């Protein structure tokens with residue numbers, strides 16, 4: 001799929017021109033957003049979509065133009081949500097989403113939708129922790145030793161889950177593949193699932209994903225259109241949710257924040273842009289058009 005990313009000005013109406021989705025469904029989705037922006041839901045992944053990928057997740061920050069673009073866009077649409085595998089509070093902090101004029105109604109769905117942060121209240125709601133996470137946490141260092149995990153493999157403590165990263169290994173992909181099976185066995189023994197991502201394997205509770213989260217979120221809002229942007233395998237359930245909504249008659253746009261690390265999304269997207277900078281450019285152009 002894919003499309004050209006454009007900042008050009010449309011000479012006929014002097015408005016910034018938006019990129020054209022490569023699919024009919026995507027063009028219909030974008031047209032529906034432009035026709036009734038006040039009934040559009042915009043949902044965005046965080047890492048790799050709003051925030052450039054960096055070796056240390058603690059250092060990941062939203063692209064410098066992301067919050068300004070969202071702050072202009074949000075008042076023009078029904079709702080803006082960030083849907084992320086991160087704990088909601090971490091995404092809020094690293095994104096700089098709290099206390100921003102224009103983002104008073106922003107929602108962050110963290111831990112793949114298990115947590116919800118509302119800018120309106122500044123609070124996070126979440127279910128009780130899954131007992132399997134503590135058991136996995138205790139066994140994980142020993143397992144990494146036993147299987148001979150590559151130097152540079154490390155564990156990210158996420159509270160409701162644990163993630164094993166291999167980006168800092170000499171051969172990140174080999175380090176990742178070595179762990180896929182043993183971590184799946186470990187997760188399964190403790191009632192968890194493995195969520196594979198960009199050089200990360202996360203062991204987390206089952207029952208929630210970004211698709212369930214997005215459908216729940218959208219249901220309450222009864223929008224006339226939806227746009228979802230993501231970059232990683234964990235975003236595929238959200239893509240499926242938008243496809244389901246489209247098959248039920250709700251126009252939608254699937255945006256891929258393109259990278260060389262993951263190709264599955266670009267094959268299904270209506271619009272492929274060049275990483276977080278491309279996503280932010282799209283959001284800014286949309287915001288300018290609507291405002």
Ligand SMILES: O=P(O)(O)OC[C@H]1O[C@H](O[C@H]2O[C@H](CO)[C@@H](O)[C@H](O)[C@H]2O)[C@H](O)[C@@H](O)[C@@H]1O
Nearest residue numbers: 046047053054055057060084085163167198200
């Ligand atoms: O749902 P997301 O917002 O995309 O979060 C998914 C994972 O993102 C983080 O890892 C990724 O970004 C890191 C920082 O750029 C990068 O170092 C890592 O290689 C990526 O996989 C986060 O650390 C994970 O916990 C999330 O599951």
